[in-house]
Amino acid sequence: MPKDTFVEKRDYSLTGPSAQRAIELGLASAQWYHSEVPRKVMKELMQRRDGPAIRDTLIWFALLGLSAWGGIQFWGNWSCVPFWAVYGVLYGSACDSRWHECGHGTAFKTGWMNDVVYHIASFMVMRNPVSWRWSHARHHTDTIIVGRDAEIAFMHPTSIALNILHFIGVVDVWQWLKILARNATGNLNAEERNYIPDAEVPKAIFWARVHVAIYAATLVAAVWMQSVLPFMLIGGPRFYGTWHMFMTGLIQHGGLAEDVLDHRLNSRTCLMNPASRWIYWNMNYHVEHHMFPMVPYHALPRLHALIKDDLPAACPSIPAAFAEMVPAILRQRHEKGYFLRKKLPSSARPYREDFHQTAPARSDKGK
């Protein structure tokens, strides 16, 4: 296809023809490829602990408190900038990984600790804590299956401008605030109702109202103080500190395959510096996480070491991941069906692109 012609826009809705097609092809709720891990070892890897997440959460809150203190203390002076830069990433980016791990219930062993951090992080990341729990379950059932997965970041043909704007939150904050406001008025659209059981709808509305009320209170405080300072602390970091969340989030699946049943074809593992890994809570081991979502974040490096010979080589760094992903995404804008097919080591079992064996009939919403 010529370089100036874009591929036809795919239908990524959960209620349109792609959804129908995914079901007909046996791509919905299907069985996925898994690397072999002995049951005894897997049981050990899956063990839950409170220690690592309590330590990380205490550090997180302490750093949030310290950086907020510095930002307020030096407000009006250039020396406040580094404090807000740190606060912004801890709030506007680290919230995503905390939301994610606690949503899976794997971060802490103690259930209520997962729930408390999940709700705090959901607020920070501006996601309805109820809706997103269900959309993420779908993302795991039908990872990057067009018409089924509600969390596909790159929709072909990908808009480059939109993805750049995501780094400063402009588009997604606006979109997600609109969704929260709509949910707060009691309105859930057809897509949301496609993956949220009816019994959960009142909870989704309740939590949207709580979030909207906090933002309204922040607005009142800002007007009363005649200052943007309240928004520097609440909500604002989703603009000025969200870049790390998108930088790491985009490489999870970018440039890889759609509509396959082997996470080695649609997910990317990328090694990164310790600071990014801490902010991201080891979600850089993304193939491993999708294959075995019960393994807590602190055990993912061990899981990676165990199965890496069955996976494509991990990208050695974040820049290396972008270097392979960006050209692939640009090509996907023009070439229908193209994806980056990474070479498997000779020790790996072959890709199972045709692994479309339909699982036993499954309900859509667990009702």
Place this chain on the structure above:
Amino acid sequence: MRWITVCPVDDIDPEDLAPFDHAGQSYAIYRDEDGAVFATDGLCTHEHVHLCNGLVMGSQIECPKHNGRFNYKTGAAERLPCVRDLKTHPVRVVDGMVEIGMED
């Protein structure tokens, strides 16, 4: 009630489970920390994934797909996204063998 032999009780570690298929139906057979034996349907009520690759923690089984949880002693769904209870089945140990009870 008919009693069907499943496996030697020692084949299942304490705080673990094993799958058992019979007459086209999947079951999960558990042992708790004290070694007592329990049985439920084998497929998660959320999206019918087999629970046999899940994790037993105390009285709960966590589903390997979306981390939903059930109390395997009562069948109660105890963590989202599981909202429908799991069916439990009678089970006993006779001469070191686990047996599951089937309605006639």
